[in-house]
Amino acid sequence: MKKSVLIPVLLSAMVFIALYSFKDISNSHLKGNGPIPDADNAGLKLPEGFGALKVAELGAKARHLVVTPQGDIYVKLARSKEEKGIIVLHESSDGKAQVTGGFGNYGGTGIYLKDGYLYASSNQEVFRYKLDAQNKVIDPNKPEKIITGLKAGRQHETKSLVLDNNGNVYVNIGVNSNSCQEQDRGLRSPGIEGCPLLDSMAGIWQFKAKELNQSYGQGVRFATGLRNVVGLDWNQQNNQLFVMQHGRDNLNSSWPELYNEKESAEVPAECLYALKQGDNAGWPFMYYDQIQHKKIVAPEYGGDKKKEADSKFIDPAVAFPGHMAPNGLLFYTGNMFPEKYKNGAFIAFHGSWNRAPEPQKGYFVVFQPFKDGKPSGDWEVFADNFAGTPEKAAAGRADHRPCGLAQGSDGSLYVTDDVKGAIYRIVYNKK
Incomplete structure (x- = not known):
């Protein structure tokens, strides 16, 4: 050559x-x-192939959260800390995050990211903040107030929220009552006829996402008969709202001749509902008994724990064991986890307080498979041991209680804890 x-x-x-x-x-x-799981998976028990790391610990009651593609995390606090009710963190390449700021001098639960805005709620109002191209809040001191004057009592006062794809925002209005009795949680106290509380509470209200200073009169009572909803999400597969209801309490203490302590600990179910406009889930007139698989008339309204409720009340999509306090709901649309998780629902159960003398339950995240927008198959515990030990869980003295859920742009699953403010990130090790 x-x-x-x-x-x-x-x-x-x-x-x-x-x-x-x-x-x-x-x-x-x-x-x-990429994110590196902690050596002990942040103390969590997970299915094979999954790992977890503790992203941060805020030392405050962390409720719901959102994660941007740029690695910023917005966390809503139940109570503001140093006059900041929304904490901002930024992740480094190993998955750990540092607090970079905060704003919004109000406590609350709801936070959501949609169409260039960050939405957040106090217990009586909903605000929105304009975002720039990097999903950072442009002016944190000047939010737009879009909903005002929402009712809040001394129980079930938190306002969770979600948006659909048509410019509507949905807000839970929990009711400041257990079962609409004349004497709340009283012994053999009858239910108030017609339950007038339903006019402005115990349901999901729909508002416009772009209109300012809306009140009840400008909103739509989208669904009623829901005692309290903390976890809710929009199912993109069937374009529908799903919510997790907190079931009623005090069956034994209010009606001891009908319910023993064990029955009161197990019933009623914590229900996942698929909602359409005009649906009625039946509170306070009925509850769902997951053991009998029936809608049962509430004792306050003439029930005897066997009499079935009117068929006009909707059935749950899934009925979970009682008193586990579902506080987070997320439909998984990412690609990191195995295919079985795609479009299924993760639910964060905050944990019970009222099952004594039976052991307390919950304090975990479960997974409910879905197919074509509907539940398919049995639910399973996905992430456990937030409580620390089985003994702490049984006694209700959990180290951590899962609350909010979010999905990262890479498909990671984020979980908040509203005891110490821990933020967990769950990843899957592809092989």
């Missing part, structure tokens, strides 16, 4: 080798540039 031909060939080969080596180095760097 002539020298004039050999030199270009050798140069081309050298360039190819250099590029190939650079590609290998680059790929090696990327493989190490």
